[in-house]
Every structure is written in structure tokens, then in C-alpha cells.
Amino acid sequence: MAIFPQTRTAEPLPVIARIPHRTGAQDGVRRLPSLRHIGPNWYASVMGTAIVASAGVALPVDVPGLRGACTVVWALSAVLLAVVLAARAGHWLHHRDQARAHLLDPAVAPFYGCLAMALLAVGGATLTVGADVMGVRAALAVDVVLFVAGTVVGLVAAVVVPYLMVVRHRPAPGTASPVWLLPLVAPMVSASQGALLVAHVPAGQGREALLLACYAMFGLSLLATLVVLPLVFARLVHHGPLPPALTPTLFLVLGPLGQSTTAVNQLADAAPGAVAGPYASAFGAFAVLYGVPVMGFALLWLALAAAMVLRATRDGMGFAMTWWAFTFPVGTCVTGAAGLARHTGLDALTWLAVALYAFLVVAWAVAGARTVRGVVSGALTAAPVPPGAATARTR
Numbered sequence: 001m002a003i004f005p006q007t008r009t010a011e012p013l014p015v016i017a018r019i020p021h022r023t024g025a026q027d028g029v030r031r032l033p034s035l036r037h038i039g040p041n042w043y044a045s046v047m048g049t050a051i052v053a054s055a056g057v058a059l060p061v062d063v064p065g066l067r068g069a070c071t072v073v074w075a076l077s078a079v080l081l082a083v084v085l086a087a088r089a090g091h092w093l094h095h096r097d098q099a100r101a102h103l104l105d106p107a108v109a110p111f112y113g114c115l116a117m118a119l120l121a122v123g124g125a126t127l128t129v130g131a132d133v134m135g136v137r138a139a140l141a142v143d144v145v146l147f148v149a150g151t152v153v154g155l156v157a158a159v160v161v162p163y164l165m166v167v168r169h170r171p172a173p174g175t176a177s178p179v180w181l182l183p184l185v186a187p188m189v190s191a192s193q194g195a196l197l198v199a200h201v202p203a204g205q206g207r208e209a210l211l212l213a214c215y216a217m218f219g220l221s222l223l224a225t226l227v228v229l230p231l232v233f234a235r236l237v238h239h240g241p242l243p244p245a246l247t248p249t250l251f252l253v254l255g256p257l258g259q260s261t262t263a264v265n266q267l268a269d270a271a272p273g274a275v276a277g278p279y280a281s282a283f284g285a286f287a288v289l290y291g292v293p294v295m296g297f298a299l300l301w302l303a304l305a306a307a308m309v310l311r312a313t314r315d316g317m318g319f320a321m322t323w324w325a326f327t328f329p330v331g332t333c334v335t336g337a338a339g340l341a342r343h344t345g346l347d348a349l350t351w352l353a354v355a356l357y358a359f360l361v362v363a364w365a366v367a368g369a370r371t372v373r374g375v376v377s378g379a380l381t382a383a384p385v386p387p388g389a390a391t392a393r394t395r
Helices: 040-058 066-094 096-103 109-134 136-169 178-198 205-239 244-270 277-314 321-326 328-344 347-377
Strands: none
Touching: 040 066, 040 109, 040 321, 040 328, 040 347, 066 096, 066 109, 096 109, 109 136, 109 178, 136 178, 136 205, 178 205, 178 244, 205 244, 244 277, 244 321, 244 328, 277 328, 321 328, 321 347, 328 347
16 A cells, blocks of 8 residues: 655644554454554545445436446445444444544544444435335335434534534644534535435425425535635645645535535425425525535636645655545535536536546545555554654555
8 A cells, every 4th residue: 555755744644544554563462453443534435435326326317227336336335334333333342542532633533524424325325226126115214214313423523523623622723624524514414315305204394394404404514614614725825735645635625515516406306395385496596596606616626626636646645545535525516516407407517417427436446446455455454653653655
């Protein structure tokens, strides 16, 4: 596995990007050493896999065999979710000291938002893709369980992680990171996935309450993102590019942008029958009036982030778990563009969704293959390199 040179920045690298290091003593530990360094960032692989399935079936084009392939990917995401949940449970059971250290680490704690999004992503894919295998009733039951669990975890993370940042983490000025967005975007994922459940709630107060609750979570996440995003950009302007290992996290900014566009479009589809006619029409108009400008900004940020990644590649950026940032955020832009294409009928948006999906599939395949390679070799489950250790390793 490629290892990154030590950067000059003083900020710690999160577990998702730290350099693997293994010693003979670590190899001899009996208490499940392979689980000790499995952090919450591993849920990103679940999110990135599930979005390939759900974004594929959301495309406004008919591609022969695509739905069958998406069904296979959905099944893989469900298996991955079970495996990572089991690994994280083992982590907390056998390595509680490390688990607590992760929670109190400002570079790692934000990744707890990934747990919520992994649950929600697999739940939504189960309803939209897995129903072909399980049947609608069973798929709906699974989605409801995962939606409730993911929403609760996401709302808790959206409060607890910022609280810890203020009272315990106290990050230094100029260290704002795109990973700070992770616990804040989780409620936005709940908003978009909750829209899929609105039609399954009996008409009346319950259906309207779910719809408006999703809009409330949309607003919660959007306003929180508007607070954090300027800090991230200010950090880039005043302190320069991120270290190569962290540069892919710039793609995380696409998450709230694409997911919010997806949410408003799916909520607009769910509004008729849930709220009065004038409000349903207004929600439909809002989906386009909001979604088009935000998608424009998402494309601007995509170009900026891609340029930064190319620069980091020239500086020796190798593989790290941060490469999963190329998947889920881009997938939300696919579903967002597909929703806008559905509501506007514009072919340009259709082809934008297709182009982004092609990028998503390639990124997912590369990140997945490199992750499997790292797990098999033990590099990704080894301890991070301690400060002052060797600055580089060979492949």
C-alpha cells in the first residue's frame, strides 16, 4: 500500500488517512488486534457502495442490465454493513480505551456521522433496489428500521460532535476540515430517505408530520453546513492546500450540496397527498429553484476539488481510506441531477447525471479494490505511524 510522506502541518491525520504501521509486538497481541484500529471511518465504504446501487436506479435513462447490477451492489452493501457493524461492536467490546480515544479525537469524532449515513444509505437502497429480491413489504420493514436507527444516530451525532468540539476538542484556528461536515450532513440524508417513506404512511397527520419533519432536518443540515463551509474555505485560502492524504476529503463538501438537491426533489415528489395543494406546488417549484443553483455550485466545487487532487497526486498522494470520499458525495450529486432532470425534463441534466455516475462507478471500483488489498495485507488494520516514526514506506 502506498504510504504518504510526513506533512508539515501540525494537525493530526484522522484514522481514515493515517499511515499504517505494524510491529512484531502488535502482531502478537491476543485481544483482537485487527479490530483495535477499525474506526468509524470504515462506514464510508458502506455508504459508498450503497450509493452506487441507489444512484444507478435513479438515473433517468434505461441501461440494459443496470438494475440487475445495482441489485448485486445493494446486496454487497448490506453484507458490508453487517460486517462493519460487527467489527465496530468488537472494537468497542475489546478495545474500549481506543474507542473512547477516537470519540475524543477531533480528527476522528466527526466520522461518527458515517454510521448514521451508512444505515440510511443501505435502508434507502433496500427499498428502491432490494425490493426486487425481498418484496416490497419486507424491504419496507428493513428500511423503516434502518431509517429510524440512522435518523436517531444522525441527530445525536449532529449535537454531540459539535458539543465535543467546543468543550473538549477545542481545535486550533485554521484547522477546519471538510470532515467536520460529516455529522451535520447525516440529517440531510434522513430528509431525502424519509421522503421515500412518506407515501407508505397512512394519509393524514402522520404523513404530513413525516414530510415536514424531513424538511426540518433539511433546514437543520443546510444551515449548519452554511456555518461550517466558510471555515473550510477560509482555512484553504489562509493556510494553503490540505496534506496529500487529506486532499480527497474536499469531495465531502459535495455531500450536503448533492444530498440537499436530492432531498428537495424527492420531498417534492412526496408532497402531493401529504400537504394541501398550494403547498405541494410550492414544494415542487422550490425543488427546481433551489436545486439548480446549488448544483451549479456543486460543479464549481467539484472542479476545485479535482484540481486539488491532481495537485496532490503530483506531490505523491497515494491510496488511503480518504479515497472513499470520491464515492458517496459524488453519488448524491448523481441523485440530485437525476431529480432535477425528472422535474425539468432537461436532457443536459440527464447527461450530467450519467457522467457523474460513470465517475462514481470508477471511483468505487478503485477504492474498493485498494481497500480489499489493504485489508488482506493487514496494512489498513494496522496501527497508525506514531509521531516521529518513519516518514515514508514503499508499496
